[in-house]
Amino acid sequence: MTRPSRPAPEHGAIEVLEGAFGLLRSADGATVMAYALGTLPFLLTVLYFCGDMSRGASAAGHLPEAALGVALCFIWMKTWHAIFAGRLMALLTEAAPARIGVLRFLKTMAGQSFIQSTALVVLPLSVILLGPFGWVYAFFHNFSVYGAGDDARAAYSKSERFALIWPMQNHAMILILWLFGLFVFADVFASLLLAPFLLHTLLGVETVFTRSPYALLNTTFLGIAVCLTYLCVNPLSLAAYVLRCYHGESVRTGEDLKVELKRAARDRAKQAVVALLLAAILIGGTPARCHGSSAAVGRTDASASSTISPEDLDRTLREVMARREFAWRAPGEEGPSEMVIHEGPIARFLEAVEDLLASWYKKIKRLIGRLLAWIRERLKSEETASGEPHGSVLWMFYTRALLFLLLAAALSVLAVSGLRLYRRRTRDEAEASLQPRAMRVDVSDDSVGAGELPAEEWLEMARALTEKGEFRLAVRALYLATMARLARAELITLSVYKSNAEYQRELRRKAASRVDVPDCFSLMLQTFERVWYGRFAADENLVEDTRQLMERMRIEAGA
Numbered sequence: 117m118t119r120p121s122r123p124a125p126e127h128g129a130i131e132v133l134e135g136a137f138g139l140l141r142s143a144d145g146a147t148v149m150a151y152a153l154g155t156l157p158f159l160l161t162v163l164y165f166c167g168d169m170s171r172g173a174s175a176a177g178h179l180p181e182a183a184l185g186v187a188l189c190f191i192w193m194k195t196w197h198a199i200f201a202g203r204l205m206a207l208l209t210e211a212a213p214a215r216i217g218v219l220r221f222l223k224t225m226a227g228q229s230f231i232q233s234t235a236l237v238v239l240p241l242s243v244i245l246l247g248p249f250g251w252v253y254a255f256f257h258n259f260s261v262y263g264a265g266d267d268a269r270a271a272y273s274k275s276e277r278f279a280l281i282w283p284m285q286n287h288a289m290i291l292i293l294w295l296f297g298l299f300v301f302a303d304v305f306a307s308l309l310l311a312p313f314l315l316h317t318l319l320g321v322e323t324v325f326t327r328s329p330y331a332l333l334n335t336t337f338l339g340i341a342v343c344l345t346y347l348c349v350n351p352l353s354l355a356a357y358v359l360r361c362y363h364g365e366s367v368r369t370g371e372d373l374k375v376e377l378k379r380a381a382r383d384r385a386k387q388a389v390v391a392l393l394l395a396a397i398l399i400g401g402t403p404a405r406c407h408g409s410s411a412a413v414g415r416t417d418a419s420a421s422s423t424i425s426p427e428d429l430d431r432t433l434r435e436v437m438a439r440r441e442f443a444w445r446a447p448g449e450e451g452p453s454e455m456v457i458h459e460g461p462i463a464r465f466l467e468a469v470e471d472l473l474a475s476w477y478k479k480i481k482r483l484i485g486r487l488l489a490w491i492r493e494r495l496k497s498e499e500t501a502s503g504e505p506h507g508s509v510l511w512m513f514y515t516r517a518l519l520f521l522l523l524a525a526a527l528s529v530l531a532v533s534g535l536r537l538y539r540r541r542t543r544d545e546a547e548a549s550l551q552p553r554a555m556r557v558d559v560s561d562d563s564v565g566a567g568e569l570p571a572e573e574w575l576e577m578a579r580a581l582t583e584k585g586e587f588r589l590a591v592r593a594l595y596l597a598t599m600a601r602l603a604r605a606e607l608i609t610l611s612v613y614k615s616n617a618e619y620q621r622e623l624r625r626k627a628a629s630r631v632d633v634p635d636c637f638s639l640m641l642q643t644f645e646r647v648w649y650g651r652f653a654a655d656e657n658l659v660e661d662t663r664q665l666m667e668r669m670r671i672e673a674g675a
Contacts, residue, residue, distance in 0.1 A: 127363055129288035136355035139204055146213075147203040151351055154196020158189040159343040166339055187233075194228040194260065195221070197354060202264035204358045210375055214264065227268035231259050250287045255279040257357035278364040286360070293353050301345040308332075308341055394436065559589050559596070566599035567610045574600060578659070587654035588647055591662055595644040598637070598666045605673050607633070616641055627673065636669045 127135070165186050169175045175182075199216055206213040216224070235256045242249040258275035265271055279286075309332055312325035325332050366372040557568050559577060566574070574597030581590040599619070602608045607626050608619050620634070620641060627633045643662055646652040 127285070127359075129285050129292060132285065132289060132356050132359050132363075133292060133352070135359050136352055139207065139355045139359065140351055143204065143207065147200060147207070150196050150203060151200040154193040154200070155347060155350070158186075158193040159347065161186055161189040163336070163339055163343060167336055170335065191225060191229040191233070194232040194263075195225045197260045198224055198228055198264035200351075201261040201354050201358050204355055205261060205362065208358065208362050208375070209371060210378060216264070220265075223268070224264050227263050227271065228259075230268070231263070231272070232256060250283060250290055251279050253290060254286050254357065254360075257354065258361055260354060261358050261361050274361070278361050281364050282360075289356055289360075293349065293356070296352075297345055297349045300348050301341060304344045304348070305341045308337065308344075559593050563612075564596075565610060565612060566596040566603065569596075569600070571597045571600040571604065578663075582656065582659050587656060587659050590659045591644055591647045591654050594659070594662045594666055595640060595648075598640060598669060601666075601670055602637075602673065607673060616645065630672050632672045633669050636665050636672070640665045640669075 165182055168182065169179070203213045214220075238252055239249070239256070242252040255275050258278050259271060262271035262274045312321075312323045312332075313329075315321040316323070316326040362371065557564055557577075559581075569577075574593050578590045578593035578597065581587075581593060599608070599610065602623065603610045608622050614622075620638060623637055624634045640662060643658065643665075647654045647658070
């Protein structure tokens with residue numbers, strides 16, 4: 117590839133992407149249908165192919181036919197992408213879209229199949245080589261822009277030429293588009309993940325995903341998210357490269373100036389028509405007076421010249437031009453040359469902050485200027501030593517600097533994360549060694565359940581609380597120990613959503629053959645609720661009675 121001269125880009129990457137959004141919004145229904153007609157069959161075919169090849173029992177028998185079908189759908193998609201990009205270019209240049217007949221469609225398909233089929237091999241290789249990826253990526257998109265024509269060689273030449281211009285803009289666009297694609301993928305993934313649960317919550321629809329959320333984590337679900345992301349991001353990417361090619365052509369042909377002249381001519385024609393209608397209304401009253409016999413026209417002109425004076429006509433014109441719809445054309449009035457401003461303490465403080473920020477900005481700008489000057493000196497020395505063109509040295513330097521920065525940032529993040537993880541683990545282990553597990557559970561907290569500790573540790577906690585004189589907490593610890601033992605015997609199932617009455621009914625149902633167990637639990641529950649939720653004072657005798665009830669239940673239940 118020969119490198120053309122590289123004029124400075126008139127539009128930045130963000131400006132081009134904003135223009136691409138506007139171009140997509142102004143596209144008509146036929147343009148949108150052209151994109152959907154080519155993309156949807158390919159994405160559906162890919163999803164079916166992946167699902168069939170991964171789960172089909174006879175997949176190996178029809179693998180060649182299925183792969184050929186996917187390849188044909190890919191060529192079909194790229195052909196319609198070229199038609200879609202061509203219609204966007206026609207919308208930019210305000211020209212009539214090229215009519216796609218059968219012969220032209222087949223020529224477009226042949227050109228796209230010859231060029232775009234190599235993208236599956238060339239693009240991964242360019243990623244491995246790292247350097248030429250941006251140019252290769254732009255080339256294949258440019259061929260979609262120019263590929264909907266009869267001359268494939270001219271399309272190839274234009275795609276190559278415009279892939280090499282403005283590399284900084286091109287790489288910035290690719291980076292922004294990929295970051296945008298990651299955010300779109302995250303949104304699509306989250307939406308698909310929450311959709312079954314929203315249906316279940318709002319409409320009561322039970323699916324296999326609500327029964328087992330892990331069923332969503334499969335390759336088919338991931339493939340659907342990727343396909344929907346491609347369907348959202350790829351039109352923006354094509355529209356951005358349509359705009360980029362349009363700006364590149366405008367540098368040589370002045371196409372943007374031609375379009376602006378067409379628009380200005382139409383605007384002037386509209387203004388002339390409005391001015392003629394306005395003059396007809398002011399002079400003749402209504403445009404209908406212009407229609408009639410020549411005598412009527414003569415009488416109208418004579419009466420108008422005799423009844424309307426120049427002063428009245430000037431006054432009427434001034435009144436019309438003073439209306440709101442014409443006010444934007446008038447120049448703004450200048451204010452007084454000197455204004456007296458009384459500044460308060462807040463205004464002075466804000467002015468001081470503004471001056472401080474301005475001084476910081478100048479210092480940062482000066483440092484950046486020195487850095488760029490140093491980079492230019494290094495580039496000149498490397499260019500002199502290597503004898504390579506300035507552009508190649510520049511991008512090699514930028515690539516190495518970017519790699520070093522990314523590597524340093526990654527190592528810094530890993531080091532900080534590892535240090536924080538090590539400190540947290542060390543602190544947790546120290547706290548765990550100094551404090552027993554049972555003492556870390558707050559039995560006075562109503563949110564603490566019986567499943568937090570084994571029954572033996574609850575009993576140890578009850579014994580310690582009894583020695584301290586905390587009889588109310590000791591009763592709750594014994595109650596939680598009883599619940600833990602019953603759960604271990606599979607007579608109840610612990611859950612944070614169950615009440616004490618529900619546990620009581622569950623125990624009566626599961627331990628119907630052991631009559632003493634439900635009765636003893638009812639007595640313990642009554643004692644616990646009177647002490648914990650009521651104002652009944654607990655003492656050491658009550659704690660001992662509760663312990664005896666628990667031992668009786670343990671013997672009967674075999675827990």
